Amino acid sequence: MSILTPGDIDHRVPYFFLSYEPTPKYGPEDTGDPDEWVRAFFERLSRVVAESTALGDSDVVGYMDDERPRAGWSPRTAAALRSCRVFVPLYAPRYFVSERCGREWAVFARRVRRSVSESEQIKAIVPALWVPTPPPKVPAATEEVKFDAAAMGETYQRLGLYGMMRTDLSQAYEASVAELAQRIVDAAESSRVLPGEEMSYQAVHNAFTGYPRRKLQIVLAPAQRAPARSGAYYGGEDAEWNPYYPQSTTSLADYATDLVRNLEYAPEVLILRDSAEEVLGSQPPSAPAVLIIDPWAGDDPELLRQLRRLDDLDKPWIDIIVPWNRDDDQTYRLEGELARKLEEVLRRRLVEGRMSSRISARDTSTIEEFGRTLRAVVHRVGNQYLKHTTAHPPTGPQASRLRLRGPDGAENRINREDRDA
Structure with a gap:
């Protein structure tokens, strides 16, 4: 038996493809492998599947993508998606807000639809319940797949595989893995899915876009590197900034994106210097926003100009956070001076207290504290956005067609005449 991972040079067809959303690391104390439980489950499932089939030692049983490029799929993952016989999504709330997992589902579902008649139910997608997931969090795309957690037992339905592993319910866990392995084997033997064509990651539509998520902008404002500032905190691109x-x-963009997804928003990462008009323009708000400002912004004249512009605006659906790192000696040595420069350009927001924006080092001195602050700020700007988009619809000739947002955050247009009628 062999298990295919991206490091392998192997062109054989995997029996099943495990689709899952990785768990992010949440701080310096999180030094272990956050996906060790997923990996242990995958290896056990692969072994049980192998024991239930006639697969030989040279055959590939399972594929788990544990090496994720910043954007898109690795060539190995793309090949496994195009060729695997069974697709095993690991159900959890995090799974259904994952752009990558939604595209993986779409690729395999497309292969299935090309392989069976419209009247046939999709059998080659065999879900596994990792964490109990309330029905409202499960998107409509899953309706074409049979999934009956209750049939796997009360413990499985109540705890999921992860819960059983963590509570050491070994007997129930082994029974669930055995049942799941049998379902994978039955699906592989009863439905032959045609190989898929080669498609780029960008060309695949996320199958989960019907999930009711509101858009939220994460606007990064890293400073252009000052001579006195270490480059260790900045990558080759602004999105790689890691204060x-x-x-x-983990870059601050990736950390914030994972956290915001868990708050049931659809995050959009912007760089202030590249998106100033979108963020600071006079147009009606398209989404709440959190602006994350580098403490060293005072040494960047262009960034200071944009922050002055922000301070002149009355946009309560935009709030700011300044990430301070107590272990960053350079920043803490100049904390007073850096804070003073920011307060000079953000006087209305920071000094006069028009908003409860966060510049205090006490609030963000560690990545964990930053996360707690970000959660609170996201909640606040989300409420402000709903308040102001409801209370202040656009007016004037340009508003002859109104933009309305439903509870799913999707934008709909109606004629003003239709609304008035």
């Missing part, structure tokens, strides 16, 4: 280095190995 909590070395305790955190």
Whole structure:
């Protein structure tokens, strides 16, 4: 038996493809492998599947993508998606807000629809319940797949596989893995799915876009590197800015995106210097926004100009956070001076207290504290956005067609005449 991972040079067809959303690391104390439980489950499931089939030692049983490029799929993952016989999505609330998982589902579902008649139910997608997931969090795309957690037992339905592993319910866990393996084997033997054509990641539509998520903008404002500032906190691109280095190995954009997804928003990452008109323009708001400002912004004249512009605007659906790292000696040595420069250009927001914006080092001195602050700020700007988009619809000739947002955050247009009628 062999298990296919992206590091392998192997062109054989995997029996099943495990689709899952990785767990992010949440701070310096999180030094282990956040997906060790997923990996242990995958290896056990692969072994049980192998024991239930006539697969030989050279055959590939399962594929788990544990090496994720910043954008898109690795060539190995793309090949496995195009060729695997069974698709095993690991159900959890995090799974259904994952752009990558939604596209993986779409690729395999497209292969199935090309392989069976419209009247046939999709059998080659065999879900596994990782964490109990309330029905409202499960998108409509899953309706074409039979999934009956109750049939796997009360413990499985109540705890999911992860819960059984963590509570050491080994007997129930082994029974669930055995049942799941049998379902995978039955699906592989009863339905032959045609290979898929080669498609780029960008060309695939996310199958979960019907999930009711509201858009939220994460606007990064890293400073252009000052001579006195270490480059260790900045990558080759603004989106790689990591002010909590070395305790955190994750960019602030990736960390914030994962956290915002868990709050049931659809995050959009913007760079202020590239998106100033979209964020600071006079047009009606399209989404709430959190502006994350580098403490060293005072040494960047162009960034200071944009922040002055922000301070002149009355946009309560935009709030700011300044990430301070207590282990960053450079920043803490100049904390007073850096804070003073920010207060000079953000006087209305910070000094006069028009908003409860966060500049205090006490609120964001570690990545964990930053996360707690971000949760609170997201909740606040989300409420402000709903308040102001409801209370202040656009007026004037340009508003002859109104933009309305439903509870799913989707934008609909109606004629003003239709509304008035």
